[in-house]
Amino acid sequence: MNSRFRRRSLLNSSEDNDPMSVVSNLFDVAMVFAVALMVALVSRYNMTEMFSQEDFTMVKNPGKENMEIITKEGEKISRYTPSGNKDSSSGKGKRVGVAYELENGDIIYVPE
Template identity: 75%
Template sequence: MGQRNKLLHSDGDSDPMGVVANLFDVAMVFAVALMVALVTRFNMTELFSKEDFSLVKNPGKENMEIITKKGETIQRYTPSENQESEGKKGRKVGIAYELENGEIIYVPE
């Protein structure tokens, strides 16, 4: 009878760091699940594909940003009035319109 009682109440139950390790594991699983849910919710799965792409965030607004992926490198470009500090110069050359059928028309200035 003493042997059976000893198996039910082992010394591992009194380890306070075991609880912390379990909480850490639960937090890591939750963080990974949250990242996967956000990527699929905002349709950002192309960031993990092997294809090259360009993405324009907030087109035509002050905080517009162009994100391009070529191979393994992802570059972010934010157009601003003072481009000379970065060694990049550019100017607006036209406007692009997307029609209802998905066709894009470019109109030069």
């Protein structure tokens, strides 16, 4: 008779009747997955500079229509996207010098 009661007590344990234990376990798994995904994305796109203490400037898509300049100074991160309307800035400046590119890739600026 004792073995019969033991079987029932094993089948009716209090842990099996708690439906929230499954939800909490799924939440823990989802959090671990989200953190792992964030670490993988940061390392894949070489964005580890965002977490360092050093200031930096990064240019995304240089020379293209969708170019962006991202600057980090201390805790402040700013993003600059040049406007596509280049005619609006013409005539507002003056020529101050000439820049020459040498065969080895160096650029020399000669002020006027």
